[in-house]
Amino acid sequence: MRRSPDPEQRQRDPERSKQQLLDAAIAEFSAHGFRGARVSAIAARAGVNKQLISYYFGGKEGLYRAVADRWRAGEPAVTAPERPLAELVGAYAVAALEQPELLRLLVREGLEHDAGTPDQQEQFARFHVMLDDFRRRKVDGELAADLDPRYAALALFGLAAAPAVFPQIARALDLDVGNADFATEYAHQATTLVAHLAQG
Template sequence: MPAGPRRAPNPDERQRDAERSRRLLLDAALREFAAHGYAGTKVADIAARAGVNKQLISYYFGGKEGIYRALHERWRERENEFAGPDTSLEQAVLSYLASGLTEPCPARLIAWSGLGDDGSPDVLADEDDEARARAWQQRGDLAGDVDPAAVLLAIRGMVMAPVIMPHLARRLLGTDPSDPEFRWRYGETLAGVIRRLAQPLPTAAEPAETPSRAE
């Protein structure tokens, strides 16, 4: 008996297929960009990893730059979930650390973009970071006499270090960054550093006045 005509997908099914394809492409792009950098990544490799037609990258994102920007936008949305306006600096830093150790690709992507001019679009939202740092300072998570932008840079470096330099982390701490013991030990150290940043910097003692010599 001949098979009947195939049923056309309804709008809900098409929407689910589109969302699935976008998710697969973004997941694949994250791993390709993290492994090869922007310049070294080809859209054909992203599509092959995702298991979809490479034309869908142009259809959904407009090309390589578009999917790169969409990837960073997705990360920003996730970042706002664990570093929102009601999150303390200590909680945010520990969440960043846990996220980076669980999924190292975003940190590696940032590292690639800083290694040189590889043609990657400038997607770092400095304004959001600075506003978040100022908010932490106003809440008392940072002392009023420290530079919030400089502190933010230092914190990012501390959080990313075990992700982009796992060999150094293993040598210095004796455990792999993927080990729960490393996460606990390093996280406790970071938490202690953050708590100290809430304390004002010590000031140098003023020199005592030299008594005048009697005439």
């Protein structure tokens, strides 16, 4: 059963408190994974009482789902079906650079083989939709005939994610991920690269 916050907490802007908790959760989950993150640490980072996690999100699992929902909320603008594949990858690259901690959370799940995350079913369903889209794009000629859509989807996801996941490699290659123009230029380069994968 959810406990109500005390009167002082009820006077706060609930949306502000929720956003503070989501921001703190993204940082904690990306640093420690779902299992390793502690609600007390999330609440302390957010500057609120930890009972608000249960009150607003139903507990740690609900908070994790809310974090995943935040990432998905921006996907329709990126994944418009009419957008060419090359532009789609470029748009994902920009989105990853804008929200690196959300992407690192996904990477941490993979490194930990964290099959117990609350978002797993939704995540699998989302990637199956992406695979269906890649298969359609192959039929439409956006992928060469000798490319397997499964491998292409995995590789292109990695291409979009690379600067946010491996900023140290970017630096070693004399690229400044923190530069204001980097995201635009990387998206352009990724778009150009993927365009070469189309049927000749």
